[in-house]
Amino acid sequence: MPSLLDPRRRTAIYVLASFAAGALLTVALLRFGPEPLTARPEPIAVTASAPSPASTSSGPAATSSTADASPPADAATDQGSVDMDADAWPTDAPTPEQIFTAQPATLREAIGRLAPRTPGKPNVYAIAFGADGSEDVFRNEAEYVDSLMTTRFGSPRHTLVLENNPASLSIRPLASWTNLEGALDGLSKVMDPREDILLLYVATHGGNDHSLLVDMDPIPLDQLDPDGLADILGKHAFRWKVLVVNACYSGGFVPKLRGAGTLVLTSARSDRTSFGCGADSDITYFGRAWLADGLNATPDFIEAFDKAKVEIAAWEAKDSLEASEPQIDVGAGIGEKLAAWRKAAKIGPVVPFQAAK
Secondary structure, three states, rough: OOOOOOOOHHHHEEEHHHHHHHHHHHHHHHHHOOOOOOOOOOOOOOEEEEEOOOOOOOOOOOOOOOOOOOOOOOOOOOOOOOOOOOOOOOOOOOOOOHHHHHHHHHHHHHHHHOOOOOOOOOEEEEEEOOOOOHHHHHHHHHHHHHHHHHHHOOOOOOEEEEEEEHHHHOOOOOHHHHHHHHHHHHHHHHOOOOOEEEEEEEOOOOHHHOOOEEEEEEEOOEEOOOHHHHHHHHOOOOEEEEHHHOOOOOOOOHHHHHOEEEEEEEEEOOOOOOOOOOOOOOOOHHHHHHHHHHHOOOOOOHHHHHHHHHHHHHHHHHHHOOOOOOOEEEEEOOHHHHHHHHHHHHOOOOOOOOOOO
């Protein structure tokens, strides 16, 4: 005959059984529960210092403002992790939150200052995107694009400069994913997207996973990769585009950005670093060779690239650096469109490179 358990023993058994069931349910949820979804790459934490390939003493000629530096010890070190002390935020600038919340108004004001297109001929409008706030070299190149557009190419107020730099927080829109989308939206209303040419110049650090560093610490900013940039551009109906990515490993952007009506230029092969960045540098190898030397020698973007590629190869060979091998892809029709623009443009005088002030 079965014996009856003491009520206190039955209670203990119930408690243990309930605990075991709860534990099993928790494990099942953790293992098989849904994964969180994200629409954009997560912001990269800016914590550790990573040396980036920088210019060497015999790189861009003696008249260049690039500083002396050593070849990179490790070609895979430019991963977008840059040491920027929180104390580097300027004391006379608005707070990070104020800068962040002011972006819609700052971008609207910049778009509002754009000049209307000149009818009856192809126009060029540019976005210069200097993305890493820890080094002045990227700001220098972004603002130099504006100088070239204004004076060399006779297109004043045809450039939107988006940049991350402590010196321009209150006067320039940030280089960010959201502002790039907004800048393209704004240009689409000023330009004739069927007839005019969009020039996008991006300068920053690149990783060997083909990600681009977008950083203005401590403001959290989404990073850019080939899929992300292609998606942003794909939402806007610009028929004619010149897309320039100046960053290590930037050749990885070519497959996603190429297409009819598009000229793609990158400062390096998909598996190579490029040179000339660094805290002590004023302009990168590619910026010096294509922007400053090439486009001042000829207004032909493709010819300027050919000149730049030879010049960069000579600098790298002289300093025993692994060749960066800048890349080019010329889509159907863009060469003829650029020739039509040059024929109608008022090409101006040479614009010597000067670092931003």
